[in-house]
Amino acid sequence: MTCPYLAYRRESEDHHFEEPRAYCTVVDRFVQPMRADLCNDRYALDHAEHCEIFRKAAPIDEADPVDTEGTSE
Amino acid sequence: MSYEDFLADEPLIVTAALTGGVHGKEANPNLPETPVEIARAAADAVDAGAAVVHLHARAANGERSFATERFQAIDDAIRERVDDVVIQHSTGGTGVPTDRRHLPLRTNPPPEMASLDMGPVNRYDHLTSENTRATVDALHEEMVERGIKPELEVFNDGHLNEVHGLLNRRELADPVYATLLFGDGTLTRPRPANFLNAIANLPDGAQFNTIGTGRHQLPFATMGIIFGGHVRVGLEDSVYYDDGELASSNAQLIERVVELAETLGRPVTTPAETRQILEL
Secondary structure (H helix, E strand, C coil): CCCCCEEEEEECCCCEEEEEEEEECCCCEECCHHHHHHHCCCCCCCHHHHCHHHHHCCCCCCCCCCCCCCCCC | CCHHHHHCCCCECEEEECCCCCCCCCCCCCCCCCHHHHHHHHHHHHHHCCCEEEECEECCCCCEECCHHHHHHHHHHHHHHCCCCEEEECCCCCCCCHHHHCHHHHCCCCCCEEEEECCCEEECCCEEECCCHHHHHHHHHHHHHHCCEEEEEECCHHHHHHHHHHHHHCCCCCCCEEEEEECCCCCECCCHHHHHHHHHCCCCCCEEEEEECHHHHHHHHHHHHHCCCEEEECCCCCCEEECCEECCCHHHHHHHHHHHHHHHCCCECCHHHHHHHHCC
């Protein structure tokens, strides 16, 4: 299961991208591509274990993820 | 390699680290991610004086890709635009199973060089890129099979021990080529004394490459030039040109270091000269 705080967006105040990119709704910014793998629980990565942002964030119902736009690779 | 090599005007290999595997356009919109963008950046880097391009692959949305096909697309796009350059693929991959990290070695033709991370590196607060000795040996084995020169990435002084350990375990073709990294976190603390200590502890006959990350890019490139090493610069290692000023391109960073090298009396190598020095 991907991080419930992950969204895919094309725009923020400072950025505009052609492809939707990983956006962290806790810190309100696009995340590094390496961190996006973590948000998506790809490979051996697990957002609940490896992401300090998720671990510090307020609890959220993981069955009710935030809005997303598009998909990752 | 030493100050004597500098005094002898030994030529300098400049490697362009165009993309990287950590940050992307969210950090600097000028960072190339698609095969075409990377190929254009490679062409500009070569025009600016780079002889080697260090490559990572990305998906269309900038996220990391380790697929052979994606590296192949990048290499093909570069070869369409660049007459000659030494292609070096990354085999790094934090949190990625080892079998995927072999995939960048399997393009046709294989890259002439590939990175080989010499040990663990911390990422964020709860993650480590492990790079066990077994992983290092397995990647090196496939590099040998495919005729790929390893670029030994030494993230800190402990990894200098790992270089010597690798030489004890396995036969490496001469010359050993080690990249010394200086910066924050797990990297060697970026201080001149640590640079001098690192180069003094390399195996005899080794050639070394120098990386300073972030604001340390230019000063450590300068030390690499003065002490007879080689240098790597590019948006992978620093997205800034100056304090608070984003770099406009990889070529901008390369032009600066090439001008510096020439001012200090070290001519930069062509790809052909690079092959001679590194015995590719």
